[in-house]
Amino acid sequence: MSGPAILAHRPSAGPARPYHFPGFRRTRLDNGLTVIAADVPSRPLMAAALLLPGGAGHEPARLAGVSLLAARALSEGTRRRDAVAFIEASERLGASLGASCDWEMLSLSVTVPRGRLEPALELLGEMLREPAFPAQEVDRLREQRLNELLQAAAQPGRRAERAFLARIYDAASPFARPLGGDEETVPRLDRAELVARHEAHLDPAQATLILAGDMEGLDPVAIAEARFGAWRAAAAVPGAALAPVPAEPATGARGTVVVDRPASPQSEVRIGHVGLRRRIPDYHATIVLTTMLGGLFNSRLQRLLREEKGYTYHVGASFDFRRSPGPFAVRTAVQSEVTAPAVAEALGVLRRLRSDPPTPAELSDAREFLIGVFPLRFESPEQVAGAIAGLVAQDLPDDELDRYRPSVAAVTASDVVAAAGHVHPDEAAVVLVGDAERVVPDLETAGLGPVQVVPAA
Amino acid sequence: MSVKTPEDGTIRAMVAPDPTHPRIGFTERRLANGLRVIVAPDHLVPVVAINLWYDVGSKHEAPGRTGFAHLFEHFMFQGSAHVAKAEHMSIVQGSGGVCNATTWFDRTNYFETLPSNQLELGLWLEADRLATLLDALSQENLDNQREVVKNEKRQSYDNQPYGSFYEKLMAAVYPPGHPYHHTPIGSMADLDAASLADVTAFFRTYYAPDNAVLTIVGDVEEETAFAAVERWFGPIPASGASRRFVAPVTPAQIGTRLRETVPDAVPLVRIHFGWRTVPFGTSAFDALEVATQILAGGQGSRLYRHLVRERQIAQDVSLFSMPLVAGAALLAGWVTVRPEADPADVEAAFLAEMEQVTREPVTADELLRAHALIESSELSALGRVEEVADRLGMYATLFDRPELINEQLGRYLAVGADDVLAASAATFREDNLAVITYVPREGESAQADAA
Numbered sequence: 001m002s003g004p005a006i007l008a009h010r011p012s013a014g015p016a017r018p019y020h021f022p023g024f025r026r027t028r029l030d031n032g033l034t035v036i037a038a039d040v041p042s043r044p045l046m047a048a049a050l051l052l053p054g055g056a057g058h059e060p061a062r063l064a065g066v067s068l069l070a071a072r073a074l075s076e077g078t079r080r081r082d083a084v085a086f087i088e089a090s091e092r093l094g095a096s097l098g099a100s101c102d103w104e105m106l107s108l109s110v111t112v113p114r115g116r117l118e119p120a121l122e123l124l125g126e127m128l129r130e131p132a133f134p135a136q137e138v139d140r141l142r143e144q145r146l147n148e149l150l151q152a153a154a155q156p157g158r159r160a161e162r163a164f165l166a167r168i169y170d171a172a173s174p175f176a177r178p179l180g181g182d183e184e185t186v187p188r189l190d191r192a193e194l195v196a197r198h199e200a201h202l203d204p205a206q207a208t209l210i211l212a213g214d215m216e217g218l219d220p221v222a223i224a225e226a227r228f229g230a231w232r233a234a235a236a237v238p239g240a241a242l243a244p245v246p247a248e249p250a251t252g253a254r255g256t257v258v259v260d261r262p263a264s265p266q267s268e269v270r271i272g273h274v275g276l277r278r279r280i281p282d283y284h285a286t287i288v289l290t291t292m293l294g295g296l297f298n299s300r301l302q303r304l305l306r307e308e309k310g311y312t313y314h315v316g317a318s319f320d321f322r323r324s325p326g327p328f329a330v331r332t333a334v335q336s337e338v339t340a341p342a343v344a345e346a347l348g349v350l351r352r353l354r355s356d357p358p359t360p361a362e363l364s365d366a367r368e369f370l371i372g373v374f375p376l377r378f379e380s381p382e383q384v385a386g387a388i389a390g391l392v393a394q395d396l397p398d399d400e401l402d403r404y405r406p407s408v409a410a411v412t413a414s415d416v417v418a419a420a421g422h423v424h425p426d427e428a429a430v431v432l433v434g435d436a437e438r439v440v441p442d443l444e445t446a447g448l449g450p451v452q453v454v455p456a457a
Numbered sequence: 458m459s460v461k462t463p464e465d466g467t468i469r470a471m472v473a474p475d476p477t478h479p480r481i482g483f484t485e486r487r488l489a490n491g492l493r494v495i496v497a498p499d500h501l502v503p504v505v506a507i508n509l510w511y512d513v514g515s516k517h518e519a520p521g522r523t524g525f526a527h528l529f530e531h532f533m534f535q536g537s538a539h540v541a542k543a544e545h546m547s548i549v550q551g552s553g554g555v556c557n558a559t560t561w562f563d564r565t566n567y568f569e570t571l572p573s574n575q576l577e578l579g580l581w582l583e584a585d586r587l588a589t590l591l592d593a594l595s596q597e598n599l600d601n602q603r604e605v606v607k608n609e610k611r612q613s614y615d616n617q618p619y620g621s622f623y624e625k626l627m628a629a630v631y632p633p634g635h636p637y638h639h640t641p642i643g644s645m646a647d648l649d650a651a652s653l654a655d656v657t658a659f660f661r662t663y664y665a666p667d668n669a670v671l672t673i674v675g676d677v678e679e680e681t682a683f684a685a686v687e688r689w690f691g692p693i694p695a696s697g698a699s700r701r702f703v704a705p706v707t708p709a710q711i712g713t714r715l716r717e718t719v720p721d722a723v724p725l726v727r728i729h730f731g732w733r734t735v736p737f738g739t740s741a742f743d744a745l746e747v748a749t750q751i752l753a754g755g756q757g758s759r760l761y762r763h764l765v766r767e768r769q770i771a772q773d774v775s776l777f778s779m780p781l782v783a784g785a786a787l788l789a790g791w792v793t794v795r796p797e798a799d800p801a802d803v804e805a806a807f808l809a810e811m812e813q814v815t816r817e818p819v820t821a822d823e824l825l826r827a828h829a830l831i832e833s834s835e836l837s838a839l840g841r842v843e844e845v846a847d848r849l850g851m852y853a854t855l856f857d858r859p860e861l862i863n864e865q866l867g868r869y870l871a872v873g874a875d876d877v878l879a880a881s882a883a884t885f886r887e888d889n890l891a892v893i894t895y896v897p898r899e900g901e902s903a904q905a906d907a908a
Binding site for chain 2: 010
């Protein structure tokens, strides 16, 4: 041992400083719009998000991708100004303004220096209530989306992800397809479909406005009232007529699939199955489990596949929690010649989850990690607004984020073992993108066959 | 404190700070062993960012020894006298923090963000690997990390469409033998040739308190932080090793137009461009950043508007600077060609926009929009403790001027149309361009099969 003597003494932690997620409160305007304001003192930027219900998970199957395309087209001009004029107006404010959608919601958002919040909200309101959806811009965005699909197919990780979701979900589930639709559905999307999609959700009583930032001297409710108070739904908004997210999507196929990509130096690997909804009683135990399994640098999967075997640069595992069950997946990329042993080892780690309870160190590392990094996610107004939007999307109570740290701290080893019941290695699909000629014989020898090969295009 | 003259000899514009911009308050001290320490309190969230910049990057690598700085970065996670193999990361994460390291042409940085009551732990971890790394170095670690790095290269470059552009661009814009000719990932053959003796020598030369800047930003009191640094780093001796790096004399332009066509597993043609530029830190480089914003910084930018929106010949456009300091830097860009468009036409249209900014001043409105977007982006970055720590370390290491953290935004806002014109004219020239075109390989047609 060398070095200064003091280094032999690992320091212990000082007293932890308390942390609370920024307090926020809800107000309802007369038109039914819910307004949530969160104070993030001392930050020079402010963030606003206007959430509308109904995301890609609520689309009719034949129009998959309509929500994403509508979101992208929202900033392409309004009844008052064309696309270029609208974008330039936003840029003059230094605003980052746009719309996006996830499986649950459509979200219009802006981040802007504090002094320019009100003109930025004016643009956001214009985009919300008076979008023009110019046919020419819609047509271009549709072509760009189709080219995106082409590009994604050439990217092994994205190709693996898509093949994996198509494998584990029944074709009737929206989760079987990319969030932005696929080659079959995107060509159907035109201006009329986008307009119909947007208008179907345009109801203040179903919408939420979130404002986050330094609230000193600001009255967020008055700001919201001035900008959105006069908004009324055009007519009865048929929100309930939307295709609901299936409560329990039927589980698709298992087995092993290799999407052939000849001469690949690595295989992209996905192992998993349909997972969990966000609102489950043992959510916190489950994230402690996946953190121990594949969320930490020193997770069980990383220790074995990266540090001991040198098969990969990184391996992770997680549940994607949605309103209805999203996927559970182990994700990695391994060098081609060790593909079969890497898959076998990963499945072995999953099988041992139920038999090998977390060691005290594993449990403590996973809990401390989740508790410690929690505040780091909320440094900026944009992050705070995003976290509150997540509560709205998942229909979680307002105190969910404040209860997060104590709930994680309370997770025990037996809670983790119980949560391991959510992982089903024997029902998992194994989906690979790689060089079939090199990897298939090894997979069969390793007992991972029969292997379905999707030929190279 | 000394103020370095910028490499191109220009005088920096002195910009009055905008009173509405928050200033980062920081204090700087130097330990007796040469370690430079910067502390900036920010109490919004109870976390602390610790960031160490070592003045060593891939530009310091000797011929035949490329990739060493990065391989070495991996060893720094393989244990030291009081930290077991791979334990560094698990101690940080198990204490509620995150950490990582990156290797770049001009430097290597190591950083962790921890709950603020774990400041001492973070400093202990960094001090232990600086003081005692060689205790834990073994052939087994060397072999294992070589494999991890090779997998990193396979995943990040070899197995990615267009993944080799970075290596090809640097090799095209800088001549063989130039320190920026090769990228930090280096050559796998060179890594195979690495011996324990090489690694040891590398550590002894570059990893020393007198070759580092330690920055602490977040929920700490200044005096507590300085005292903690003194406690853990004070006893580590200075190395006094000679590690003089002399930036080679590099002509301002490449001297010719280089062109390469690369068949690859790609569905769409993508044309990559690279220009040699003045170094980062000069006012002309700031002007190029503003030009970049005007040309491709968003949907209102010229390249996006003309190629993507109006002519609909491009799927996407991109332009970005690489902030390098050793005599020259780089501006790079690309355009992805839509399937029905003619690549030659798209290349010409892209370069026509680049040429336009060398001939006519940008408009006052373009400048205003670029300034507004840069301002928001800088304010956003300065609202995160990790980013503030990294930038303070950067300005101190590269320019010996950490106070640039409060000046850089003003420098961008002081760039005028004439500055953009002059910097563009000096850069976007016929004899200063590398063009690398990726084309679908024979028989390659990408269809998105869902299994």
